[in-house]
Amino acid sequence: MCHRLQGKNALITGGSRGIGLAIAIEYAREGAGIGLLSKSRDRLDRAARKVGGEAAGAEVVTACADITDRAQVESAVGQLIEELGHVDILVTSAGIASLGAIGEMPPDEWESMVKVNLLGTYYATRAVWPHMRARGGGSIIVISSGSGRRAHGNWSAYCASKSGVMGLADALAKEGRPYGIRCNVICPGPTDTDQRRVNFPGEDRSELLRPEDIAKAAVFFASDESRWVSGPGIDVRRHPI
């Protein structure tokens, strides 16, 4: 069987749950070594066992960091690169979402969404960038959202943060070209994860994407099949909007 990511290593922020964990499992099945980064130690340990169980023999290392703390992110990324030896792929999936009218959502909550979703993506990409440059290339995959392309009322913080990461990724795609660093964005539609369940309790989950659907696209962007693909992004969604 051909493993499309054999010999590559991937760092995945938000790898403890949901879309990030599904990507970690799919990458490990394709032969990649995995570095998981997220906030909760318990969930990271559980995720590492799950990846190991789904892909026997996979190398999985973990590091705890609050993605909103640049020093913690730099230290965790440095630790993961050292343990894996090198890194070829970065997926930024750490994210939070909540809805609320602009005048009603507490400013701290609004700012947290921008800190986790936008600044967290910046901190992780900035931490990996010199390593990828020194190695002569890499693939960065930013998980944005359909809400990064088309805004919805009562989602201003989330939409602002998710369109922000699209601008960041577009700039990095251009900046990375001379160094062989690609940067692509995946904009998932509604996907059956904790984040979705908390915001839309009681909805019919059979209508949602599965995290594995996003993971399949993420394999393409990580693999050499997409070696000439770098730019603003693709939608993964079941229903048109």
Ligand SMILES: NC(=O)c1ccc[n+]([C@@H]2O[C@H](COP(=O)([O-])OP(=O)(O)OC[C@H]3O[C@@H](n4cnc5c(N)ncnc54)[C@H](OP(=O)(O)O)[C@@H]3O)[C@@H](O)[C@H]2O)c1
């Ligand atoms: N689900 C959807 O419908 C949907 C649709 C479009 C886009 N997205 C995007 O997809 C990405 C993954 O979402 P998901 O649905 O998989 O969410 P999820 O299941 O709630 O997982 C969120 C992940 O982000 C991590 N995280 C959150 N805050 C963090 C922080 N301060 N520091 C470090 N890690 C942090 C969590 O780590 P802990 O486990 O340690 O808390 C967890 O690994 C997000 O960027 C989300 O906005 C989701």
